[in-house]
Amino acid sequence: EIVLTQSPGTLSLSPGERATLSCRASQSVSNNYLAWYQQKPGQAPRLLIHAASSRATGIPDRFSGSGSGTDFTLTISRLEPEDFAVYYCLQYGSSPFTFGPGTKVDI
Amino acid sequence: EVQLVESGGALVQPGGSLRLSCATSGFTFSTYNMNWVRQAPGKGLEWVSHISSNGNTIYYADSVKGRFTISRDNAKNSLYLEMNSLRAEDTAIYYCARSWTYWGQGTLVTVSS
Numbered sequence A: 001e002i003v004l005t006q007s008p009g010t011l012s013l014s015p016g017e018r019a020t021l022s023c024r025a026s027q028s029v030s031n032n033y034l035a036w037y038q039q040k041p042g043q044a045p046r047l048l049i050h051a052a053s054s055r056a057t058g059i060p061d062r063f064s065g066s067g068s069g070t071d072f073t074l075t076i077s078r079l080e081p082e083d084f085a086v087y088y089c090l091q092y093g094s095s096p097f098t099f100g101p102g103t104k105v106d107i
Numbered sequence B: 001e002v003q004l005v006e007s008g009g010a011l012v013q014p015g016g017s018l019r020l021s022c023a024t025s026g027f028t029f030s031t032y033n034m035n036w037v038r039q040a041p042g043k044g045l046e047w048v049s050h051i052s053s054n055g056n057t058i059y060y061a062d063s064v065k066g067r068f069t070i071s072r073d074n075a076k077n078s079l080y081l082e083m084n085s086l087r088a089e090d091t092a093i094y095y096c097a098r099s100w101t102y103w104g105q106g107t108l109v110t111v112s113s
Helices: none
Strands: A003-008 A011-012 A018-026 A034-039 A048-051 A065-069 A071-078 A087-092 A103-106 B002-009 B018-025 B034-039 B043-052 B058-061 B068-073 B078-083 B092-098 B107-111
Touching: A003 A087, A003 B018, A018 A103, A048 A065, A087 B043, A087 B107, A103 B002, B002 B092, B018 B034, B018 B092, B018 B107, B034 B078, B043 B068, B043 B078, B058 B068, B078 B092
Parallel strands: A011 A103
Antiparallel strands: A003 A018, A018 A071, A034 A048, A034 A087, A065 A071, A087 A103, B002 B018, B018 B078, B034 B043, B034 B092, B043 B058, B068 B078, B092 B107
16 A cells, blocks of 8 residues: 655645645555645545646646655645645555545645 | 535444445546545545446455445446445545546535444
């Protein structure tokens, strides 16, 4: 099983700042099948990035993903008020599919 | 518009059974892999089960293997999760997801006496 570790656990920033979130895998993610989700309280997760760096439909370009193998990064170039949420990474390259524990981005 | 609507969540006693359904519309259901993902109250996301578009490939998380059964009816555009021998730790919101892109709003399963 691939274990995903996200850091930091909490990121305290202000609107307009840059956010850098890390997701590290215990072994290489097949085909770089790594996704990033945003989740707000009471809502289902929303797909932001798939295949490590491809933005999902309708996602603003301030969200970008990078990385390969075992190290992946989600960057939010300039935080908007609506970006304060919990972010999860997911590896879907090999079963069992696994999520990271999440990074909370708060003010 | 892609829609996924889960149903079937309820309060059930430990050891009990439940069947969740996910009704879909707005896309060609038979061409997509589907997944169930759950989230315990206040916790993170946990993948539960996967089924391929034609139903031939199925995977389960170790935590539910032997107790849960995923299935689909492509004629009815629906996904199912049969849950047996339920435990308190199965308490969660259960989401269905089209591949990994679109998710429903979830249905709450509570296992408690």
